[in-house]
Structure formats: structure tokens, C-alpha cells
Amino acid sequence: MLQAILSMGVFGLVLGGLLGYAAKIFAVETDTRAEAIGEVLPGANCGACGFPGCNALAEAIAKGEAAHDACPVGGAAVAQKVAEIMGVDMEAAAELAPPKAKLICRGGKEECRQLAEYDGLPDCRAANMYASAGRACTYACLGFGNCARICPFGAITMNENRLPEIDPEKCTACGKCIEACPKGVLTLIPETARIYVACSSNDPARKVNKVCSVGCIACRICEKVCPADAIHVENNVAVIDYEKCTLCGLCVEKCPRKIIMDERD
Amino acid sequence: MGRLTFQGGVHPNYRKEITSDRPITPLAAPAQVIIPLHQNIGAPPEPLVAVGDLVKVGQKIADTEAFVSAPVHASVSGKVVAIENRPSCIGKEVLAVVIESDGQDTPWEGLQPYPALEEMSPDDLRQALREGGLVGMGGAMFPTHVKVTPPEGKKFDLVIINGSECEGYLTCDHRIMLEWTEDVIYGTKAFMKVTGVDKAIIGVEANKPDAIELLREKLAAEEGIEVKSLEVKYPQGAEKQLIKALTGREVPSGGLPVDVGCLVQNVGTAAAFAQYLKTGMPLVERVVTVSGSSVENPGNFLVKIGTPFGYILEHCGVVGEPKKLIAGGPMMGVAQITAEVPVVKGTSGILLFDKKDVPAGDARPCVRCAKCVDVCPVQLLPLFLMDYSLKGMLHRAEEYHILDCIECGCCSYTCPSRRPLVQTIRMGKADVLARRRKRQ
Numbered sequence: 001m002l003q004a005i006l007s008m009g010v011f012g013l014v015l016g017g018l019l020g021y022a023a024k025i026f027a028v029e030t031d032t033r034a035e036a037i038g039e040v041l042p043g044a045n046c047g048a049c050g051f052p053g054c055n056a057l058a059e060a061i062a063k064g065e066a067a068h069d070a071c072p073v074g075g076a077a078v079a080q081k082v083a084e085i086m087g088v089d090m091e092a093a094a095e096l097a098p099p100k101a102k103l104i105c106r107g108g109k110e111e112c113r114q115l116a117e118y119d120g121l122p123d124c125r126a127a128n129m130y131a132s133a134g135r136a137c138t139y140a141c142l143g144f145g146n147c148a149r150i151c152p153f154g155a156i157t158m159n160e161n162r163l164p165e166i167d168p169e170k171c172t173a174c175g176k177c178i179e180a181c182p183k184g185v186l187t188l189i190p191e192t193a194r195i196y197v198a199c200s201s202n203d204p205a206r207k208v209n210k211v212c213s214v215g216c217i218a219c220r221i222c223e224k225v226c227p228a229d230a231i232h233v234e235n236n237v238a239v240i241d242y243e244k245c246t247l248c249g250l251c252v253e254k255c256p257r258k259i260i261m262d263e264r265d
Numbered sequence: 266m267g268r269l270t271f272q273g274g275v276h277p278n279y280r281k282e283i284t285s286d287r288p289i290t291p292l293a294a295p296a297q298v299i300i301p302l303h304q305n306i307g308a309p310p311e312p313l314v315a316v317g318d319l320v321k322v323g324q325k326i327a328d329t330e331a332f333v334s335a336p337v338h339a340s341v342s343g344k345v346v347a348i349e350n351r352p353s354c355i356g357k358e359v360l361a362v363v364i365e366s367d368g369q370d371t372p373w374e375g376l377q378p379y380p381a382l383e384e385m386s387p388d389d390l391r392q393a394l395r396e397g398g399l400v401g402m403g404g405a406m407f408p409t410h411v412k413v414t415p416p417e418g419k420k421f422d423l424v425i426i427n428g429s430e431c432e433g434y435l436t437c438d439h440r441i442m443l444e445w446t447e448d449v450i451y452g453t454k455a456f457m458k459v460t461g462v463d464k465a466i467i468g469v470e471a472n473k474p475d476a477i478e479l480l481r482e483k484l485a486a487e488e489g490i491e492v493k494s495l496e497v498k499y500p501q502g503a504e505k506q507l508i509k510a511l512t513g514r515e516v517p518s519g520g521l522p523v524d525v526g527c528l529v530q531n532v533g534t535a536a537a538f539a540q541y542l543k544t545g546m547p548l549v550e551r552v553v554t555v556s557g558s559s560v561e562n563p564g565n566f567l568v569k570i571g572t573p574f575g576y577i578l579e580h581c582g583v584v585g586e587p588k589k590l591i592a593g594g595p596m597m598g599v600a601q602i603t604a605e606v607p608v609v610k611g612t613s614g615i616l617l618f619d620k621k622d623v624p625a626g627d628a629r630p631c632v633r634c635a636k637c638v639d640v641c642p643v644q645l646l647p648l649f650l651m652d653y654s655l656k657g658m659l660h661r662a663e664e665y666h667i668l669d670c671i672e673c674g675c676c677s678y679t680c681p682s683r684r685p686l687v688q689t690i691r692m693g694k695a696d697v698l699a700r701r702r703k704r705q
Contacts, residue, residue, distance in 0.1 A: 116602035119625070121685045123655075126692045131356030134602045138358055 033085055034062035040081040041071055048072045048152055061086065072152035072174065100171050101155075101178060104200045105185040106214040106259055107140040108161030113211050128182040136211035139201040141185045147177035168263075193242045194263040195252060202235045214259050222251035222260060268471060268496035271506040273642040275499050275675045277433050277596065281472065284436045284556050287564040289444055292580060294341045294366050298571030299607040300326065301353045301361045305400045306407045307333030312362060318345045321373040323546050325398075326362050335408040336398045339373075340549035340569035341366040354574075354592040354599060354606045361607070364571070376545040382451075382458055390459040397541040398548045398610070403427065403438075403502065403531035404593055406611035409538070412530075413459050415523050422526040424456045424465040425511060426535050428480075429495055429502035431470060432594025435614045437552040438532050440565045442469070442476040445536045446483050448543075452535025453490055455542060460528055465490045467532070468511050472497045499596060500673040504529045506642050518669050533613075548610055553577070557616040559587040568608050574615050575604035585619040596674045629682040637676035637686055643669050647676035647686045654693025659700050662693050670694060 038058035049070050051057040060066040061082060068088050069079035083089075116134035120126055124146040127133035133142055143162030155170035156177060164177075164186075178186045189196050199216040201208055208215035216237045223232055230244035231251050238251075238260070252262045303309035308331035314320060320339040328336040339362075347363040379385065379393055394410035401407045415421055426449070430438040442449055453465050469477050471494045480492045495501050495510055505516045507529060514525040522529055537548050549570055556563040561582030568577060574590065591598040592612055608615075637647040645666055653662035667690060676686040 116600075121688050121692070123692065125696070126685075126688055129356070129692060129695065130600070130688075131602045 031059070031062040034059045036085045037061050037082055040074075040078055040085070042073050042078065044073060046073060069172070069174075072172075075153075075172070100168050100173060100189060101166055101175075101186050102189045102196055102198075102261075103141065103164055103166060103185060104187055104196065104198050105139070105141040105183075106163070106198045107135075107137055107212045108159075108163040109143065110161050111212055111214045112137050112140045124180075125182050132183075137201055137203070137208070137215065139183065139185070139199075139203070140212065142183060146180045146182075147186060150176045150180045152176060190242050193240070193245065194247055195240060195245060195249065196261055196263075197231075197238045197240060198259045198261050199237055199257075201237060204236055208236075214257055216259060217257060219256060221254050221256065225250045225254045269468075269493060269510040270496035270498055270501065271509045271642055273640050273644065273675065274501070274506075275640050275678050276497070277499055277678060279433045279472065279497075280556070281434065281436050281439070283434065284554050284563050284565055285439055285473075287436075287440075289437075289440050289552050289565045289567050291567040292569075292572070292577065294368075294370065294569045295572050295576040296366055297346070297573075298341050298364050298366065298569055299351050299361045299573060299605075300337060300340065300364065300571035301351070301359045301607065301609055302327045302337055303359050304337055304398075304406055304570075304610045305333075305335040306405065307331065307335075307411070309360070310334055310336055312348055312360070314345050314348075314362065316345055316348055319343070320345060320364060321371045323376050323549060324373040325547075333408060333411050335395065335400050335410075336547075337362075338398055338547040338549050339364055340571050342369050342371040343367040352603055352606050354601060354609060354612065356599060356602070361571075372546065376547075378545045379542045382455060382542075385458070387459045387461060390455060393542060394459070394538065396547070397538070399534060399538055399541065400548075400610050401531060402533035402537060402551060402610060402613070404597065404611045404613055406609070409530070409534060413456065413528060415460075419523050420526060421460040421462050421523065421528045422464070423512065423528070424453065424460060424462050425507060425527055425529045426453050426456070426465060426467040426532055427502055427504075427507055427529055428467055428469040428473070428476065428532040429507060430473070431497075431499045431502040432596055432598075432614070433499075434556045434616055435554045435594050436556075437554045437565050437613055439473050439476055441532055441536050441552055442473070443479060445540075446479055448536040448539035449480070449532050450483060450487075450490070451539035451543070452530075452537070455538055456528065456530055456535065457489070462528070463489050466511050467492045468495050468507055469493070470495050470497050470501055499675065500642055500671070503642065503671050503673055505671065518666060551608070551610060551612070553608055553612055554614040555581050555616075556614065557591075558619040558622045559583055559585050559617040570610060571607045573605055573607050574601065577608070577615060578604060578617060583617065586621075587617050588620040588623045589616075589618045591616040591618070596678065597672065624683075626683055628684045631684060632682055634681060636679045636681065640675040640679045642673060642675065643671055645670060647690060650693060651684065651686050651689045654689045654696065657696070659693070659697050663697050667693050667697055 038055050041054040043054050045053040049057050068082045068086050071078050113136035114134055115136050118133035120130055122144050124142045124144045127142045132138050145158040147164050148156040148158050153170045155167045156164045159165050173188055185200050201215050205217040208217050218233045218236045220233050222238050228244045228246045230241045252260045310327040310329040312327050314326045321342040324339045325336050326339050343364050343366040346365045350358040351361040353359045391410050399409040428442050457465050477494055484490050508527050516525055553568050554565050561584045590601040650667050670690050674687045
């Protein structure tokens with residue numbers, strides 16, 4: 001009896017020692033940060049971030065392959081926690097990423113002339129390949145809502161005039177809509193700027209006048225009224241230099257086409 | 266043995282009888298021609314003239330150093346009034362030279378006919394192809410001098426002249442074969458000389474028996490050039506399908522006709538080449554078929570490059586309620602949003618359809634009948650390619666060989682649910698290529 005207990009005991013100790021040793025030698029190195037991040041992520045494995053599940057995203061963030069705010073579901077709260085784990089300075093990050101996406105076109109179906117009917121695929125990319133879906137202005141928003149479909153935060157809705165409306169409360173400046181827009185009429189405006197020009201047409205005034213009632217006609221009135229020399233017509237469209245802009249709002253007031261938008265209103 | 270053909274394809278209503286008996290009629294130049302500079306696949310040429318310059322017919326107005334490009338020549342004599350962006354038939358605005366005609370059509374003094382074929386070397390001919398501004402006139406507008414230059418390590422052993430004209434309504438190639446037979450044959454010989462090949466086949470669809478007979482008669486005494494009759498089926502004239510039908514050779518996925526030793530040229534290009542060699546006048550005009558249910562007097566016209574569609578349609582007369590304007594054929598042509606667009610080197614047809622002939626209705630869900638799979642001449646699975654393109658599953662689309670799609674439109678034509686298959690696949694192709702570029 002004693003012999004049996006002893007032999008099994010010794011056997012157990014030896015094996016235990018071996019296992020312990022093996023665990024040290026063959027240990028799989030895991031980034032503890034990945035585990036920690038995995039715990040703060042929502043754990044829904046929805047795939048909205050583009051990675052197969054929350055763990056995959058956590059690993060990607062730990063490796064530096066994804067940003068700390070890559071989880072669209074968790075939003076700012078999760079991003080804050082992930083940033084803490086990763087040691088990212090949230091305030092610095094916020095300064096780098098301007099806060100809101102803006103539509104720099106006002107030409108909906110009311111304002112921009114339509115040359116022909118388009119009965120192709122209701123998708124901006126497809127429409128852009130077929131003569132801009134018959135829109136007279138080749139710079140105008142196509143209005144098929146690829147931006148609204150791709151926005152992971154539901155911040156973009158298409159209005160009756162077939163233009164996207166961006167809810168600044170929900171927009172996180174993730175930039176997905178900008179990537180999805182074939183016309184480049186969405187852009188990010190710096191955090192401090194509250195004024196922007198809502199037209200992106202490089203056409204000369206005589207053409208803009210023919211095709212759109214809310215296009216920049218490069219009249220240079222904004223240039224003349226600006227006391228800070230911050231707005232200039234470049235390539236037939238007014239462009240604001242945000243380093244110089246004092247947000248006085250004179251250009252907004254004087255623009256004959258009313259296309260310089262003031263966010264503070 | 267049945268008629269020569271390929272697997273798949275469709276039989277649309279050809280409606281060629283509307284214009285097939287109408288001889289090629291020269292059309293007077295309009296008061297203003299709009300000549301887009303970028304009339305080729307590859308690099309756009311730079312303008313060589315300035316606003317206010319006086320130009321003559323055949324004078325070079327744009328060129329570049331780039332190899333894959335073709336120069337552009339003035340098609341009328343007169344004054345350059347503008348160099349600016351103008352609408353073009355590809356649906357984008359492109360840089361164009363606008364020339365106000367003086368009505369004289371004075372040829373440029375520098376034009377010289379080339380010596381006989383026997384006295385020219387392949388290099389001379391290649392140079393001539395470039396100087397003449399020749400591009401594929403079937404519609405693709407690929408610079409001809411590039412096409413006849415095989416990549417290193419590859420060789421041509423057969424010249425194929427494409428006279429199949431498989432698109433409905435179009436009859437310009439048919440008329441060229443009937444009326445400019447000598448030029449087509451001379452051009453064929455020139456292409457044989459430039460590639461150093463002693464065998465050529467002219468492939469013609471069986472619905473043009475008069476052209477086949479005439480070509481055979483003229484070629485009876487010649488060695489090396491054969492005329493073959495092809496089954497009437499769309500897209501018989503697509504390069505890879507034509508090679509398969511005539512030779513049984515299959516161009517590998519992602520490959521070019523040169524991979525199986527073939528050079529394919531359109532009959533129109535062959536005739537234009539011959540005319541350039543004989544007269545020295547570069548490519549400044551082409552034959553265009555004007556047809557469709559809203560055209561009062563349809564026909565085949567010899568028009569100056571740069572003539573606006575509207576001017577030609579005015580000449581032919583418009584009836585009924587015109588609804589759709591197409592540049593090219595009904596299957597692969599591009600719908601236009603304005604009649605201001607000009608004829609370019611690749612414009613084979615101008616079609617104007619009445620409201621009653623333009624089908625309407627939304628796409629319905631896919632019923633998985635696989636008709637698109639049956640008709641695909643490249644043996645792809647259009648229904649899956651459409652889904653993958655729509656959902657942005659580009660890696661899957663690539664795995665399913667989306668880039669081998671020749672955009673012939675058989676799938677969209679045959680779909681009982683009216684799904685925009687080829688349109689979506691086209692978008693998917695662009696996305697796949699963009700993703701590839703991004704990765705590099």
C-alpha cells in the first residue's frame with residue numbers, strides 16, 4: 001500500500017515537473033495587451049471592423065495593424081479604453097483626425113441640371129462610369145448614397161433632394177464615406193474650422209452658370225471681403241486657408257450663391 | 266463539320282437590312298469639328314497647335330513621345346478656335362481641339378504617298394502606322410503600331426482580318442468590304458509584311474455572302490490569304506472568340522492574342538492603313554453607320570473625325586420620340602447624354618432609338634436559371650461575379666476570373682430578370698484593378 005502511494009506520488013511529481021518545464025519552453029508568446037483589448041471590445045463578433053471577430057481585431061490593434069478606434073460598434077467609449085491600453089494619447093489622436101465629414105456640393109436634383117435619364121445600377125461607382133449618370137456638372141454628387149450605405153455609424157442619410165445629410169453628432173471622421181465617394185465631394189474639415197465652401201467644381205463660371213444654380217462662379221467677392229486674406233479662388237473654386245481664417249463670417253454673408261457654409265448657425 | 270464558331274453567345278435581332286444596301290456616302294464637313302486628343306488606349310498625346318493657328322487637312326495637331334499612343338491629325342482646314350475640355354463619347358470630358366472649317370478642305374503640303382509594299386521594310390511600315398495615327402477601328406482604339414510589335418520572345422504566325430461585324434445594326438465594315446475590297450486586301454498584305462507572316466485569314470460572318478464571294482473572287486489568284494465564313498452569332502467578332510473559331514487556338518486567361526501567335530485587325534483598320542500608304546493622308550475620316558428606329562434616312566456615311574453626332578443626325582433626319590442615343594453597336598456601345606459628342610476613330614455607329622424601342626423596368630431578383638452562364642463566351646459565372654462586385658468581395662471576384670470578362674453584354678441581354686450583369690461586372694473589374702494598384 002505504502003509502496004503504491006510512494007511510487008504514484010513520485011511519478012506524479014516527476015511528470016508535474018516535466019509539464020511545468022515544457023510549459024516554460026514551449027510557451028506561446030501572447031501580447032497581454034491583445035488579451036486586455038479583447039476584454040474591452042464588445043465581443044459581439046459582428047465583423048463590422050473588417051476583421052473576423054473581436055479577438056482578431058484585438059490582435060491587429062496590439063500589432064499596430066489597426067487603429068485604436070477601429071471598432072465602429074464600441075464607439076468613443078471603447079476607443080478611449082483601447083487607447084489607454086495601447087498608450088495612445090487620445091487628445092493627440094483627436095487633433096490629428098479632424099472631427100467631421102462635410103459634403104462639398106449643394107447640387108441636388110433641384111439645383112443641378114440633368115441632361116439625360118439614367119436607368120442603370122443605383123450605385124455611385126457604376127453611375128460615375130456612365131457619364132456621371134447624366135448630370136450636367138461632372139463634379140456633382142451623384143446621389144445614389146454609397147456614403148450612406150457604408151457609414152458604420154448611421155450618420156449619413158439621403159434626403160429628398162438626393163443629397164447626403166451628415167449628422168455631426170454621429171460622425172466620427174472614420175473616413176469610410178470619403179473613400180467610397182467616386183466624385184470626391186466628401187471631405188474632412190479641421191476641428192477648429194466652422195466655415196467651408198460647399199462646391200468642388202473646377203469648371204469656369206460660364207459653364208457652372210449653365211449647369212447648376214448653387215455652383216461657385218469664381219466671382220472673387222469672398223476674396224475681396226476677407227480681412228484675413230484667408231480665402232482664395234483656385235482653379236475656379238474658392239478655397240479657405242484654415243491657418244488664416246478668423247471665422248468672421250463675412251464671406252458667408254457676401255457669397256452671391258450662398259454656398260459658403262457656416263456651421264455655427 | 267458545322268460552321269466555325271465558339272462556345273456560348275447569343276442571337277440578337279441584327280436589323281442589318283436597314284443599312285446594308287446603302288453605299289458609303291461622303292458627308293460634308295460641319296462648320297466646326299471637335300477633335301478629342303485622347304483617341305487611343307494608352308498615353309494621351311499633347312497638343313502641337315495653339316488657339317488661332319491655321320491648320321490643313323492631315324496636319325498633325327497632337328503627338329507624344331510615349332510608345333503606347335497615337336498622334337491626331339486635323340480633319341478639316343481652318344482655324345483652331347479653342348483647346349478645351351469637351352464632352353466625349355466615353356462619358357467624360359476630355360481635352361479637344363476645336364477647328365472652325367474654312368470650307369476648302371485644303372490638304373497639308375507635307376503629305377507623301379508611301380512607296381510600294383515590296384520596297385518597304387517592316388520597320389518602315391510600323392513607323393507608317395504610327396505616323397498615320399492608326400488605331401483599332403472596331404471600337405477599342407488600341408494603337409495599331411503597338412499591336413503589331415510582339416513582346417520579346419513572342420512571334421506572330423497568322424494575321425486575322427476581322428470582318429465578322431457581329432454587332433446588330435452596324436454595316437460599315439460590310440460596306441467597306443464591298444466597296445473598298447482592294448484596300449482591305451492591300452491592308453491585309455501590309456499587315457502580313459509588317460509581322461513577317463505568310464498566312465492570313467479574313468473571317469466574315471455568313472450573313473454577308475456578297476462580301477465573302479467578292480473577297481474570294483479578288484483573292485482567287487493570291488497565295489496565302491484565305492476567306493472563311495463564320496457562324497452568325499454575337500460576339501463572333503470579339504478578338505479571342507474569333508481566334509478560337511478560325512484556328513481552334515485558345516488565348517490563355519489573362520493573355521493576349523500574340524500568346525497564340527495571332528494578330529487580329531479590323532477590316533476598317535486594314536482599309537484605312539492601305540489608304541494611308543497609297544495617298545499619305547492620315548486617319549482623318551471614317552465610315553459610320555447611322556441607324557435605329559428614330560433615324561429617318563439611315564445609311565453609311567464617310568464623316569470627318571470630330572463631326573458632332575448632332576450634325577450627322579440632323580443630316581439624316583430624326584423622327585418619332587427619340588429616347589436613347591448610342592455610340593457604337595447596340596450590345597457594346599455606350600449610351601450618350603448629349604448629341605454634342607464628336608465622332609472619333611473608334612466610332613463605328615450612331616444609333617438613335619425611339620421611346621417604344623427602349624425597354625423599361627427595374628431589375629428583379631436572380632432566379633438562378635443560369636442562362637448567363639450558358640451564353641458567356643468566356644465561360645465565366647456572371648451571376649456570381651455580379652454578386653461579388655456588388656458586395657465588394659473582390660478577392661472572390663478575382664478568383665472567379667472577373668478580369669477575363671470581355672464585357673460583351675450577352676449576360677445582361679439574356680437575363681430574364683433584367684439584371685444589370687455586365688454593368689455591375691464592369692464596376693467590379695474597375696474595383697479589382699484599383700485594389701491591385703493599391704497593393705503594389
